Amino acid sequence: MRPFTYERADGLAELARRALQTGQGQVDAEVQFLAGGTSLIDLMKLDVLRPRSLVDITPLAAEHGTVELRPDGLRIGALASMASVAVHPGVVEQYPAIAESLRLAASAQLRNMATIGGNLLQRTRCPYFRDPSWTACNKRLPGSGCAALDGINRNHAVLGVDTSCIAQYPGDLGVVLAALDAQVELAGPRGARRVPFSTLHRPPGGQPHVETTLLPGELITEVAVPAGAWTRRSLYLKIRDRASYEFAIASAAVALDLDGETVRSVRLGIGGMAYRPWRAAEAEAALTGKPLTEANAEAAAEIALRDAVTNGHNAYKPELGRRTLVRALLQARAM
Amino acid sequence: MNYDPQSLLGQATPRVDGVAKVTGAARYAADEVVANPAYAYLVTSAIARGRIAGFRLEQAMAVPGVLDILTHENVGDALKQSPPGPDGKPSTTTLESERIWHDGQIIAVVVADTFEAAREAAHKVEVDYAEERPAGTFGDEGTQTEPAEAPFGPNPEVGDAAGAFAAAPVKVEARYATPTQHHNPLELFSTTCAWEGSKLTVYEPTQFMHGTKARMASQLGLDIQDVRAVSRYVGGAFGSKGVNGRAAWVAIAARRVGRPVKLVATRADGFTTNSYRAETLQHVRLSAERDGRLTSFFHEGWELSSRPSPYCVAGTEQTARMYACPNILTRVNVVHADRNTPGYMRAPAETPYMFALESAMDELSYALGMDPIELRRVNDTQIDPVSGRPFSSRSLMPCFDAAAVRFGWQRRDPQPGSMRDGEWLVGYGCATACYPVFTGPAGARLTLMPDGRAQVAMAGHELGTGAYTAVAITAARLLGIDVDDVTVSMGDSDLPPVIVAGGSSNAASTALATAKVCEEARRRLAAAAVTAADGPLRGLDPDALVLVEGRLRHDGGAEEPIRDALVRVGGRLEVYAEHVPDGLPRGAVAALGDGQLLFQHNGNRSDVTAFAFGAQLVEVRVHRRTREIRVPRVVSAFAAGTIINPMAARSQFMGGAIWGLASALHEATELDHGAARYVNKNLADYMIPVNADVPSVDIIILPEKDERVNALGIKGIGEVGIVGMNAAVANAVFHATGKRLRELPIRAERLL
Structure with a gap:
């Protein structure tokens, strides 16, 4: 860890005026926003992130830390803790997949500290990224290569990857938000704007050190999830090596609107194997208008994983991903 | 000594140091306060x-507060002797030269006014390497394999295993693999x-304690009397806390900067600067008559080690002794690679090797169409098949029977894949647990205070x-006083030497020495009481006097309070005694004081073969579609002689049982080839079970009276609990799914 300055944010307007150079996920960004700190401080101790300045945004929690259930959808303040959203009665009842994805994430202690905005921007767990003694990591050292391609990659991504980076997006909530068409409200030097959550994380595109489409100085203030007939019949299924406190090796978010046996509308997200929060839109289309049978679920899962690229230890992921999606669909049908 | 072992069969007693530990009052080594x-x-x-090739230290030295950076270029000959491997034989080095033996080797030590400055500077040390292509593990080009001898005796061999295998009507042959694992004690x-x-x-x-003292003296070229080691509490060790490559450099650093130096290595450092459980490959052949009686057993192991170290665990010494079998052949090999030196880790030999044997026994049970517990019953024996000596006691089948009843083993449908609960495939599995008995020398000093309270001091752990x-329970029982009236001091090399707390020997070694010193105190008090000019015990037979209920009592009924008895010896009695197990030299305790290791074990005792035994039964659930593996239930039964x-x-x-489960499903240190x-x-990526993974672990302790193992009938319990559990889980996975997995850990992808 290197010396840094620490200050507490006064308000959004003040932050916007200062146009802080927070970057787009680059490890050498000079300024970092500090919220729960569960990812940031960890990576600073490991000497991966080396900010000269931390700006603590938790003073904004009073204004941007609440959960609001509206007729047109759900609004979650970016500084709400994961724990508080997981137990919010409206979320539990109307958006069970969101509650479940939070409940199954991390540990109780981490969920108490970590915020929704920080969770969405959680860094990869790729060991070659997290240890600076490895010299080949395009995400950390642009142009240096990717040690994971030929290395230990059992829990690396198979969807949305290229040869520059196969790091996996480790989060759970993001998978649900991708499926539910969420939007994120941003605030920054150029004012507020609202963008689809699906555009927040960039594909590697040969430049995996640039992780987000956030502009310098911008931060997430709110997550908006539109209402829909599918949100109540929604779930998040997480497959992992141990029963708790563990990242997914495969996960699926399913939101389902059924007309009898027939799929009126379905939203599918895939986790534990994608470079960024992943929505399986073509698989959704293949299911829509058809009866939700095991065979149709399997056919949709086939489509969802057909572009998977494996690199050795993670060769099991496409098959596990298909099975996870099928199981999640059949479980949602039974809800 | 002539004690009734049952007299120690104890009552459940809360830790005497429990309050100190949970309140933070207990001082672990890094908590000790030193000046500046x-x-x-x-x-x-x-x-x-x-x-x-070289260091660039300018940036690091420029960090405010940095005092010194030790590298091979500037330490000269400060280190007089390189630390050996855990077996006392040559091992890898650290700052002695520019040579890199393995990943994560200590190559520099940064010293600063604060931990933060030292860490920042360490991150700023730049190193130029002349890199060579490494060989990391089995199968990598450049490893070297050599045959090895088992550590405690010749590799077991009886009869003609190859001939019997060829002629047998039922046989199994398989290869097994176990992974690299690290101890990861919570205390860094x-x-x-x-x-x-x-x-x-x-x-x-x-x-x-005395190993640390002697090691520091020899590495630093000091008179052994000039070194004191202190370690009052240890936050988990499991075999990892002994000889190491860092300690001497801390002493050298302290001399260089002229003030005390404190080093708390990081969790990551713990993976490469200390020992670990090496990965193994194993080859097993088992054959039997159709009634299940074994006719041959062949077991060969390959174990990984560093380039210079011949360290191996050779669990074949144990597997060869598990079952009645007339033809046995074992071999072990060490495979040298560019890795740090492995070492003892809880049941070092038994955890990997019993995985292979107990998996193979399960495979044989299916080949025979026989219940796996019954197969073990058919081959149970009270005679060590290698040495021909009797087991000191062996309650293996009582363990299986007790565990089977509690578990409900009779509900098991032997057909693999036949038992289900909704979406989950259900499997039952079992395996034998064992651990050999080690007992070491120990000295103990006992002080009886005028008020009848006792102090026991020994350099225990x-x-x-x-x-x-x-120790408090043992002393209290033998002195006839309350546990609360006994104070125990340990963890200081100024106290009488005690054998290493390893090999599950701690309880027996310290209890036997405690018993001896208590007997010496009784003898002195009795002698004084019967020769006194007056008093109720005058003229009685001193050997008929016992200490009980705070009194010195004759079996005829005469008695006096221990406080009165103490007055006759000057009010306060201090005695010292040593216990040396049979077969070890008389000066064994003094030799311990010089850092030597002396054990009584199955390889050097001629009367019996001594093991603790147990039975591990588990229920496994595998999701029929996504194949994640869960263990809702464990029932384990153990018989290990006297339980203090x-x-x-x-x-x-x-x-132990939970760790065994972890070794089946979770733990593996991953090597980039x-x-x-x-x-x-780190403890996020090196998986260990969390509470949700172990919802029910049911432990049965069977009473076992063993009058041959040692005078107190104590076998040791620290390690047997882990053994066999990995095989029990693998066997249950086979029962649930019909898929035999011979490589650990078992994870969902292997079952897709």
Whole structure:
């Protein structure tokens, strides 16, 4: 860890005026926003992130830390803790997949500290990224290569990857938000704007050190999830090596609107194997208008994983991903 | 000595140090307060093989507060002797030269006014390497394989295993693999060194007080009398806290900067600067008659080690003794690679090797169409098939029977894949647990105070196992006083030497020495009482006097309070005694004081073969579609002779069973093959079970009276609990799915 300055944010307007150079996920960004700190401080101790300045945004929690259930959808303040959203009665009842994805994430202690905005921007767990003694990591050292391609990659991504980076997006909530068409409200030097959550994380595109489409100085203030007939019949299924406190090796978010046996509308997200929060839109289309049978679920899962690229230890992921999606669909049908 | 072992069969007793531990009052080595300490941080190699071409230290030295950076270029001949491997034989080096033996090797030590400055500077040390292509593990080009001898005797061999196998009607042959694993005690590895003139005090969590003292003396070229080691509490050790490559450099750093230096190594450092459980490959052949009786057993192992170290565990010494079998052949090989030296880790030999044997026994049970517990019953024996000597006691089948009843084993449908619960495939599996008995020498000093309270002092080791409490219980029983009236001191090399707390020997070794010193106290009090000019015991037979209920009592009924008896010996009685197990030299305790290791074990005793035994039964559930594996239920039964404290013993067995489960499903240190470097050097990525993974662990402790193992009938309980559980889980996975997995850990992808 290197010396840094620490200050507490006064308000959004003040932050916007200062146009802080927070970057787009680059490890050498000079300024970092500090919220729960569960990812940031960890990576600073490991000497991966080396900010000269931390700006603590938790003073904004009073204004941007609440959960609001509206007729047109759900609004979650970016500084709400994961724990508080997981137990919010409206979320539990109307958006069970969101509650479940939070409940199954991390540990109780981490969920108490970590915020929704920080969770969405959680860094990869790729060991070659997290240890600076490895010299080949395009995400950390642009142009240096990717040690994971030929290395230990059992829990690396198979969807949305290229040869520059196969790091996996480790989060759970993001998978649900991708499926539910969420939007994120941003605030920054150029004012507020609202963008689809699906555009927040960039594909590697040969430049995996640039992780987000956030502009310098911008931060997430709110997550908006539109209402829909599918949100109540929604779930998040997480497959992992141990029963708790563990990242997914495969996960699926399913939101389902059924007309009898027939799929009126379905939203599918895939986790534990994608470079960024992943929505399986073509698989959704293949299911829509058809009866939700095991065979149709399997056919949709086939489509969802057909572009998977494996690199050795993670060769099991496409098959596990298909099975996870099928199981999640059949479980949602039974809800 | 002539004690009734049952007299120690104890009541569940809460830890005497429990309150100190949970309130933070207990001082672990890194908690010890030294004046004006500087802080050290390790720099470790980022390559696995090659040389250091040079350091660039300017940036690091420029960090405010940095006092010194030790490298091979500037330490001269400060280190007089390189630390050996855990077996006392040659091992890898650290700052002695520019040579890199393995990933994560200590190559520099940064010392600064604060921990933070030391860490920042360590991150700024730049190293130029001359890298060579490493070989990390089995199958990598450049490893060297050599045959080895088992550590405690010749490789077991009886009869004609090859001939019997060829002729047998039923046989199985298979290869098994177990992974690299690390101890990861919760307490990190630490060393604090403080000089006072030429005298050195080292605070370090250790399993062998006098080993640490002697090692520091020899490495630093000091008179052994000038070194004191202190380690009052250890936050878990499991075999990892002994000889190491860091401690001497901390002492040297302290001398260089002229003040005490404290080093608490990081979790990641713990993976590469200390020992570990090496990966193994194993080849097993088992054959039997159609009634299940074994006719041959062949077991060969390959174990990984560093380039210079011949260290191996050779669990074939145990597997060869498990079942009645007339033809046995075993072999073991060491495979040298560019890795650090492995070492003892809880049941070092038994955890990997019993996985292979107990998996093969399960495979044989299916080949025979026989219940796996019945197969073990058919081959149970009270005679060691290798030596021909009797087991001191062996309650293996009573363990299986007790566990089977509690578990409901009779509900098992033998057909694999036949048992289901909704979406989950259900499997039952079992395996034998064993651990050989080791007993070591120990000295003990006992002081009886005028008020009848007792103080016992010995350089014993509290690793979290309840050692203080076990000695207090033993002394209280034998002195006839309350546990609360006994104070125990340990963890200081100024106290009488005690054998290393390893090999599950701690309870027996310390209890036998405690018993001896208590008997000596009784003898002195009795002698004084019967020769006194007056008093109720005058003229009685001193051997008919016992200490009980705070009194010195004759079996005819005459008695006096222990306080009165003490008045006759001057009010306060201090006695010293040593216990040396049969077959070891008379001066064994003094030799311990010089850092030597002397054990009584199955390889050097001629009367019996001594093991603790147990039975591990588990229920496994595998999701029929996504194949994640869960273990809702464990039932384990153990018989390990005299149990001093059933409360602590239950925890030990339970912790062992959970660790065994982890070794089946979770634990593995992942090696990047190209770089020969570990990649999961933290407790998030190195998986261990969480509470949700172990919802029910049911421990049964069977009473067992063993009058041959030693005078108190104590076998040791620290390690047997882990053994066999990995095989029980693998066997249950086969029962649930019909898929035999012979490589650990077992994870969902292997079942897709």
